[in-house]
Amino acid sequence: MDKLIAYCGINCFTCPLFIATSTENISLKQELADKWGEIYKRTFDIEEMKCYGCKSGRKFFLSDKCNITQCNTSKGIHTCKQCSNSPCKRINEFYEWQKNNKTGVEFI
Numbered sequence: 001m002d003k004l005i006a007y008c009g010i011n012c013f014t015c016p017l018f019i020a021t022s023t024e025n026i027s028l029k030q031e032l033a034d035k036w037g038e039i040y041k042r043t044f045d046i047e048e049m050k051c052y053g054c055k056s057g058r059k060f061f062l063s064d065k066c067n068i069t070q071c072n073t074s075k076g077i078h079t080c081k082q083c084s085n086s087p088c089k090r091i092n093e094f095y096e097w098q099k100n101n102k103t104g105v106e107f108i
Contacts, residue, residue, distance in 0.1 A: 003055040005108055007072040008094055009079050012053045014106040017060060021050045039101060068094060079108065 004012040012018040020028035026046070033044035051060035054069055055078075063069055067090060068080065077083055080091045087095075098105060 002078055004053050005079060006054050007066075007079055008068045008091060009081060009107040010098075011106045011108060014104065015051070016103070016105075017049060017051045018053065021052060081108065 004018075006012060006015075016028060016032055019025070020032060029046050029049040033046050033049050037044050048061055050058070051063070052058040054060070054063040054066065071090065072078070072080065072083075075083060080086045080088070095107070
């Protein structure tokens, strides 16, 4: 279960990409590719739209570039909530980004 709580605290079961991946929902993957393409200002191929959680071996390819993931792994912690500096500017900005982009994910 711990593997399905992202480093940032997202409950993977509420993440649309995790849902689309685990249910093999092609239309949701395409919707996310289009929406995230606008947000990130790049084109996402539908084959890129898969994630089994950032702590799994089959994570979303952008997870390797995630500064929250990098921070947690460098400190050897499972989520930002375990950090003595939490909440930090990085996580607060991420939460605000999630809210502004209406992702609908839930955090622990």
